[in-house]
Amino acid sequence: MVDQHYIAVDLGAESGRVMLAKIGADGVCLREMHRFSNEPLRAAEHLEWNISKLWADVQVGIAKAVAEEKDVAAIGVDTWGVDYGLLDARGKLLANPVHYRDPRTAGMPEKFFSRMARDSLYRIAGVQTLELNTLFQLCYLAGHQESTLQEAKTLLYIPDLLTYWLCGFIGHEYTIASTSQMLDARKRVYAPEILANIPLRADILPAIISPGTVVGKLLTGLAGVPAAAAAIPVVAVGSHDTASAVAGVPAMGKDWLFLSSGTWSLLGAEMDEPILTRQAMEFNLTNEGGVGGTIRLIKNIPGMWLLQECRRAWSAAGQSLNYAELVNLARVAPSHTALLNPEDSGLMQPGDMPAKIAQQCHRTGQPIPESPGEFARVIFESLAVTYASVCAMLTAVTGRQFSQLYIVGGGSQNDLLNQMTADATGLKVFAGPVEATAIGNVLVQAMAVGQIESLDTGRRLVAKTASIRHFVPRGTDRWTAWAEKIKRTPAYMNE
Numbered sequence: 001m002v003d004q005h006y007i008a009v010d011l012g013a014e015s016g017r018v019m020l021a022k023i024g025a026d027g028v029c030l031r032e033m034h035r036f037s038n039e040p041l042r043a044a045e046h047l048e049w050n051i052s053k054l055w056a057d058v059q060v061g062i063a064k065a066v067a068e069e070k071d072v073a074a075i076g077v078d079t080w081g082v083d084y085g086l087l088d089a090r091g092k093l094l095a096n097p098v099h100y101r102d103p104r105t106a107g108m109p110e111k112f113f114s115r116m117a118r119d120s121l122y123r124i125a126g127v128q129t130l131e132l133n134t135l136f137q138l139c140y141l142a143g144h145q146e147s148t149l150q151e152a153k154t155l156l157y158i159p160d161l162l163t164y165w166l167c168g169f170i171g172h173e174y175t176i177a178s179t180s181q182m183l184d185a186r187k188r189v190y191a192p193e194i195l196a197n198i199p200l201r202a203d204i205l206p207a208i209i210s211p212g213t214v215v216g217k218l219l220t221g222l223a224g225v226p227a228a229a230a231a232i233p234v235v236a237v238g239s240h241d242t243a244s245a246v247a248g249v250p251a252m253g254k255d256w257l258f259l260s261s262g263t264w265s266l267l268g269a270e271m272d273e274p275i276l277t278r279q280a281m282e283f284n285l286t287n288e289g290g291v292g293g294t295i296r297l298i299k300n301i302p303g304m305w306l307l308q309e310c311r312r313a314w315s316a317a318g319q320s321l322n323y324a325e326l327v328n329l330a331r332v333a334p335s336h337t338a339l340l341n342p343e344d345s346g347l348m349q350p351g352d353m354p355a356k357i358a359q360q361c362h363r364t365g366q367p368i369p370e371s372p373g374e375f376a377r378v379i380f381e382s383l384a385v386t387y388a389s390v391c392a393m394l395t396a397v398t399g400r401q402f403s404q405l406y407i408v409g410g411g412s413q414n415d416l417l418n419q420m421t422a423d424a425t426g427l428k429v430f431a432g433p434v435e436a437t438a439i440g441n442v443l444v445q446a447m448a449v450g451q452i453e454s455l456d457t458g459r460r461l462v463a464k465t466a467s468i469r470h471f472v473p474r475g476t477d478r479w480t481a482w483a484e485k486i487k488r489t490p491a492y493m494n495e
Contacts, residue, residue, distance in 0.1 A: 001025040004451050007033075007065045007075040007232075008441040009058050009162065012241060012410075013263040014038055014308060016054060018061020019435065020069055021442040023451060027465030028442065028458075030435055033068065034061030040099045047350075048096035049083065049158070055165060056223065063224030072229070074445040075166070075218065076237035078244040078437060079158040080263075081179030081288075082134045086152035091170075093161075094152060100132035101350060104144075108136035111143070116197040119281060124194060126185040126276045126287035127178075128300055131348075134180035135194070142198050155204050159239035167216030167234040171206045175243035178289035183208075185274040185287045185295075211238045211291050212448045237444040238291045242266045242298070247291040247440030247455060248433065249406045250463035256404040257391060257427070260436070261411025265303030265383060267390045271295040275397055283393040291444055292455045297398065299390040302342045304411050306379045309353035314372060321372055327416050329373025330380055337374070338366035339486040340382035341495065365491035384420035385483045391425050404428050408436035415469065422471040424479040429471040433462065 003024035010017050018034045036057040041048045058077075066072060086094045098104070109129055113121075118129065127133065134157075141149050156164055157176045164170055177183055177190075182200075184191040190205055209215070218225070218232040238244040245260040246268075260266040274287035274295050288296045307326065314321060321329075338361050340347075346356055354375055361368045361378075369375040387405075395402060405427040407418060412431040422429040433439060443458035452458050486492055 001451070004073040004446065004449070005069045005071060006073055006442040006445045007062060008438040009061065009075065009077040010241065010244070010438045010441060011038060011054060011077075011079040011158070013080045016057060017438065018058065018065060019438040019442075020065045021438065023442060023446050023461065027461050028439055029465060030438055031068070033064040041096065043096070046104060047099040047102040049099055051085065051093070051096055051161075055162065058162060059223040059225065062222065062229075066225060066229045066232075070228075072232050073449050073451065074214070074233045074235045076235040076441050076445050077159045077162045077166070078237055078239050078241045078441050079162070079176075081157075081176060081240045081242070082132055082137070084134060084137075084155050084157045085161045086148065087154040087156060088151060089153045091154075094148065097158060097161075098137065100137070101348070103349060104140045105131040105136045108139045112136065112139050112197065116194070119278065121181070121194065122281040123276050124184050124191050125181050126274045126280070127181040128284045128286035128298075129181075130300065135182050135198070138198050138200055142200065149200070149204070152204055154206060156206075157239070163215060163234060163236060163239075166222075167219055169215035169234070171215065171236070172208045173213075173236040173239040174208050174210055175289040175291070176239040177208050178287075179240055185276060188289070209236055211236060211243065212444050214448050233449065235445045235448045237441045240288065241437045243288070243290055243296065244440035244444070245408050245437040246270060246296055247443055247458070248436035248438075248462060249408055250433070250459050250466050250468070251404070251406050252456070252459065254400065255402055256406055257394060257402050259387065259405060259407045259421075260409045261303055261407050261414075262409045263303060263305045263308065265301040265387070265411070266298050267301060267387055267394075268296050268298030269394050269398055269400070269402070271297050271398070277397065280397050283397065285393065285397060291440070297394065299393065301383070301386055301390065302347060303383065306342060306347060306353060306357070307376060309350060310357075310372070310375055310379070313352050313354050319372070323414070326372060326376045327414055329371070330376035331416050333371070333373040333377035335377065336381065336482050338369065338378050339385060339483060339492075340378060342382055342386055344495075360495075363491065364495050365489060366486070380414070380417045380420055383417065384424040385479065387421050388424040388426075388479070388483070391427065402427065404430060407431045408433060410434060415471075418469070418471050422473040423475055424483075426473045426476040428473070431469045431471065433466040433468070
């Protein structure tokens with residue numbers, strides 16, 4: 001196998017990065033070309049993404065990558081899900097994309113369900129109901145800013161928007177479109193009955209393409225990028241970052257689960273077909289598109305978001321702590337003092353997270369954390385217990401027995417939480433690779449240009465070079481007994 005180089009543009013909800021990758025017989029190697037923050041803007045009416053800054057940073061990263069390596073086989077973009085930009089008839093962005101945490105969607109699911117029953121929606125889309133989903137963002141626009149929708153000619157999800165700016169292609173990549181809650185999960189096209197109940201014009205939504213499609217070549221005129229780079233093919237990868245992250249998991253067989261750990265914790269199984277049963281709906285599981293025709297059966301759980309917001313509050317109060325320091329403080333803090341529900345709607349919005357956590361502990365009759373280490377410990381233990389609960393849901397819904405859990409992404413560096421997760425779930429935990437999203441991104445590019453023949457081939461290459469740490473479960477019965485005891489208390493049950 002001849003070595004080839006690829007550029008992965010990988011944007012998360014807290015930071016972005018542009019990576020230069022080399023794929024060859026020895027495995028997959030990554031080099032970071034440019035890393036940058038992704039801070040939202042507080043505009044007059046809404047919380048928005050600073051898309052012009054992100055685009056400028058993407059160009060800086062590409063320029064650095066092509067300066068480092070002249071012979072690049074392809075480039076691809078992945079980002080977080082659900083958010084979008086609207087283009088006018090000239091192809092110009094009407095306004096900054098609105099952040100999924102903007103409170104404008106409060107109450108939108110209930111309004112939509114007055115027009116279309118929740119179980120009817122789930123039988124078609126199979127997606128976890130969250131106020132932040134594209135469906136409910138568009139319900140808000142249809143009800144409050146109809147003129148904006150009338151002016152818009154095209155809706156592009158964030159990775160599709162960046163791909164459009166890279167090469168001029170207009171289309172929706174399947175994995176990112178599947179996060180919208182507007183697709184027919186079986187037919188993999190937009191469902192007319194869902195669009196009619198927003199209501200939304202179908203012509204605003206471009207055609208859906210599969211991950212691994214070459215959609216064009218890099219345009220000339222990108223800032224700092226030489227004209228010679230215009231020959232680089234642009235590939236629609238698994239454009240939803242979780243789709244790319246799962247593609248980068250170096251696992252084989254069917255007995256494994258994945259946990260993409262970052263701002264969100266996305267825990268699930270790789271399936272061949274969607275599961276659209278009432279039980280899956282009651283568990284609020286989501287069926288999202290994966291690479292290679294797969295389905296990612298997932299539960300979306302607020303993850304490091306809780307600690308990120310705590311850090312923001314502590315920093316504003318003059319106490320700056322990095323993640324490593326917080327993990328060390330949590331390690332020596334008292335264990336099993338309080339159990340949070342990370343999915344509580346009160347924890348979803350930005351704000352004083354320590355105060356919100358304290359309020360939940362007070363309402364449920366539990367001790368309130370006092371120090372940053374105690375807050376971090378409660379967050380980590382609560383996430384581990386939530387992971388165990390979701391693993392049980394996935395076993396029940398799929399009928400499959402799982403023995404391994406692969407944790408990838410930035411959160412996989414937290415070995416305290418990794419061990420807690422093994423202990424709470426009873427599964428063998430494999431942590432890493434940290435940059436699974438960028439790895440999955442470039443594996444799809446390599447398939448698109450014909451360097452590798454399949455995702456399994458790519459995953460075997462990842463296993464050659466990935467740094468993986470193993471965690472064996474200990475004291476699972478103690479974790480289970482503690483969680484069940486807390487959940488049976490009247491204050492917790494009434495929450």
